[in-house]
Amino acid sequence: MTHSHLKIMAYVIFIVTVLMLPLALDEFWLNRTAKYLIFGMLGVAVSLSWGYAGILNLGQGMFFGAGAYMLGMSLKLASPTSLEQGTESPIPDFMMWNAEPNAVIDLCCINSGSFLWIPFQSQTFGLIMAIALPVLFAWALGSIIFSKGISGVFISIITLASVLLMRLLVVDNQALTGGFNGLTDLAWFTVFGYEFDPYSVTTYYLVACSLIVVLLLTRLLINSRSGLILQSIRDDQNRAKYLGFDAAAYQTFFFCVSAAISGFAGLLYVITSEFASPTFMDLTFSITMVIWAAVGGRASILGACIGAIAISMLGSSVSESELFVESWQAILGLCFVLVVLFMPNGLAGIAHGLCKKFVARQDDKKQRNEQNKAEELTKGGAA
């Protein structure tokens, strides 16, 4: 058994577990677990950008939030309340509350920005935008950052500022975005007349299969030649440049992929939780994502994914007991510090080390066996 065999086994065990869970869980827990799996997807996105591209993004929440709001807008317009209001087109309730006394009750002009909502009457448009907008943001931000050769902590500062800026814009434009309240009272996600009840097994499988596909595709991407070049750029950007690779193009591309995964996670989250909120763009949430990846192991896609699932699962069950309500954030912070200090490759790093030992011992055994056989043969020959 080699190291890569063990790696494949880890993936298989994870995938099978995720697929078997509905056998053991009730509706309530199924919905909760689906949310944790979505966080797992965010772990994959952070690992790709931090562990493989060397880009510590402290604003991953902006991509997640953008994805959530884009599909959220479509689902908001499709909700019964919105459909009842307005004459020609559905109108979200918060737009009614914020409308001027003599405003025309139509999406085109109830307020100065409401026309932006018009295309979101199509759920497909919302779905496409939930991936496209995060990618667009990432591309715009990335092509500036990377072509200017900005690196390290400065990227973290810029992304951190960006997510705060976006949160501010969303909160400040209440008439357009629902402000602090976010988007609530959403319709169910519907495909060809089939409605995805957030508490159903179908929705769980939608999320689970999405996660598995994302996990495997990301794995393929990392194993590709571009993935190797990306890692070489992480290690020494200049060396890669002077070999002829356009480092900025590689970084921007993978930054966009990471954003696309986050946007995808955002849209799935809206489907399972039935709301989109500016808290998605809170700084604490973006930093929590980084902690997931750090504890799980940023240099391992599966490790970061499992780290995200495990910590968020632990977090929500622990913070239900009174003892930990206040202290959970502090405990999480402490975990992060300890992991960074004592196990830089996280849980995946430990698993990696154990695998190595296991493989080495097996090889040892094999060698000894062969030696013994050889000795017996020579003995037999002598006798």
Place this chain on the structure above:
Amino acid sequence: MIESKLDLYIDGLGVNFSGFQAVSNFSMVVAHGEMRVLLGANGAGKTTLMDMICGKTQSTEGKVFLGEQEITNKPPHVIARLGIGRKFQIPSVFKELTVLQNLSVAAMKQVSVFANLGSMKRQIHMDRLAEVMELTNLNKKADHVAGTLSHGETQWLELAMLIIRNPKVILLDEPTAGMTADETLKTSRIMNDLKGRHTIIVVEHDMAFVREIADKITVMHQGKFLAEGRISEIEKNQAVKDAYLGSGGIA
């Protein structure tokens, strides 16, 4: 061999770092397949000159040609694609990747992101990989992580990455810096093996090593061209002697 063909042509190159003229009006012609050594005291502008050739530093005057093509102040990756390889003074390799992975990156046939989304095998110069690992004594280290190599081995790995890329011109900045005598000897063997296959420009202080490898020497002093010629000519040159003995520079 086409002796007459020029590979690198530098015409009046110079750079001014906000008031400080690091290199000025420097010209040099290097023929195809030549091994040229750049000499000069610390601060003579040798490394700056290499930085300008490979696009790391933007020159403020003059031009650089690779063959017929002008490459002055193009972005580094473009210059690298056109056929100039650079080895840095402080060895820079991809520390978290294995030796084989380091060399695989260097051996990729394609450079763009989208062209490289496929799997590893076919798009790598495999044949060259084995040959270069043999040449640079790295064949037993293929699976070692580059960060764990000794200083000398790291230098060879970076050299190997350049060779595998197969550039027309190779710029080497002190390839034997920090090497033991034995390692230096091995390096000079590698260099002599490369002679004629690539056009090579080397910055080097170790005169024993220079004697071992050089065709022709160019001496720089205080950012300017000082002398050029075979090693015996340079050793007799009065201007070079004055500059090196520090008699107040050249008048």
